[in-house]
Amino acid sequence: MNATSERPDAAAQIAGLIFAVLLLDPDLVVREANPAAEDLLHRSARRLVGEPLLDVIALDDERVAQRLTDGEARLTVRGMAMRCGERVTQVNVTVSPLATHPGWRVMTFSEVGQGEMGDQGREETALRAPAILAHEIKNPLAAIRGAGQLVARKLDEKDRPLATMISAEVDRIARLIDRMQRLGSERADPVAATNLHEAIRSATATVQAAGKQRVEMVEEFDPSLPPVLASRDALEQVLINLVSNACDACANERAPRVVIRTRFVSGLVSNLKLGRAIRLPIEITVSDNGPGIDPILRDHVFEPFVTSKASGQGLGLALVRKLIRDMDGRIGHQRDEREGLTHFRIHLPLAREEGEQP
Known part of the structure; x- marks a missing residue:
């Protein structure tokens, strides 16, 4: 029988999941870990197996840690902060006891937002509406600008600044509309x-x-x-936005500092798109030592029109996420209060070798 027609066994199915899976024994010691767990926890399976769970991760909710002591308890938690080494990640967690093996449990982790393609689809549909509206606004704006320029030629010198202001404001609105249109664009x-x-x-x-x-x-x-497999122009735009934001965020610190780090992420980082898993092993991190984003906004930083800047429109990070998604990548945001650092992390696919199948 052709290997591709054989039914995958349980191990192959678990290895292919985009969510991290750990098998825990009755003493909360890790006994198995799938590739997604290796990536999320930044350790190989060899280094995870045999380690007590709470030596590998720290959970910010004492109630969850307490429930873990009950070997028969089922558990589902959404949006919980998990620390692994120096990294803090917002995760959804499930714990499922195995009825056939008392005390043994299967624990799953997924980063908040991972795999929620339905939400992404609804968001992109919503963004197309203002993009269509923006297209209808640009034509009368051009007429207003032209009229302002014509009027400026006929005004006295002292009144011309008013006409110049009209043209400048029209240009500003046009730039904002351009960004709205790009957010709603279906063409990558x-x-x-x-x-x-x-x-x-x-x-x-x-x-x-x-x-x-x-x-x-x-x-x-x-x-x-x-x-990496990316659009050079789009990637540069993403990085300009992130690095510029990081500089602004730490500008008032005594020693403002932005770190741009790249690395290869071991294991399997996956993004589910159109029913296929995409490996995303290249990581870019932009970190700054500023005070961080207002906690009220942290879960919404990539949404359109959300901003903590007095003069911002809240489109920069929304556009960043769209451009990254157009390249089949992922982006996330974490705040490390202990280190006083804010991290934006991008994961991108590798460029395929010539002749390699997608």
Whole structure:
């Protein structure tokens, strides 16, 4: 029989899940871990197996830790903070006891938002409405601008600043509408093999040229990383937004510092799109030592029109997420209060080798 027609056994099915799965014995010791757990917990299965669960992770809810002591308790928790090493991740957790093996449990973790493609689809549908409206607004805006320029030629010198202000405000609204249209666009930029570090350095040079030189920028690159599959222009736009935001966030610190880190993530990081799993082993992290995003906004930072900036429109991070999703990637946000750092992490796919099947 052809191997591809054989029914996958239980081990193969668990290994293919995009959610992290741990098998725990009655003493809460890890006995098995799937590839997604290796990635989420940043340890190989060899290093996880045999370790007490609460030596691997720390949970911010004492009630959850207490329930884990009950070997027969079922548990479902959404949006809980989990610390693993220095990283804090918002996760959904389930614990399922095995009736056939008293005390043994299966524990699953998924990052908040992972696999929720229905929500993404609804969000993108909602964004297309303002994009269509924006298209209808641009035509009369052009007419207003033209009329303002015509009037300016006929006004006295002292009155011309008013006409100039009209043109400037029309231009500002037009730029905002352009961003709304891009958010609602269904057309993604074409992707190709892209040198990650060249894109990062180009983006940081752009940010520094915009007057952010006072902020120390630190590169912690893995020079061995292969090309990613991305749109160079879109990736640079994403990085410009993230690095610029990070500079703004820490600008008032005594020693403002932004760190851009790249690394290869071991194990399997997956994104479910159109029924297929996509490996996302390349990680970019942009970190700053600012005070962090207002806790009220942290769960909504990627939503349109959400911003903590007095002069912001709240479209920057929404556009960042759209561009990353268009490249089949993922982006997340974490605040590490213990270290006083804010992290934005991007995961991207590798560029395929010539002849390799998608």
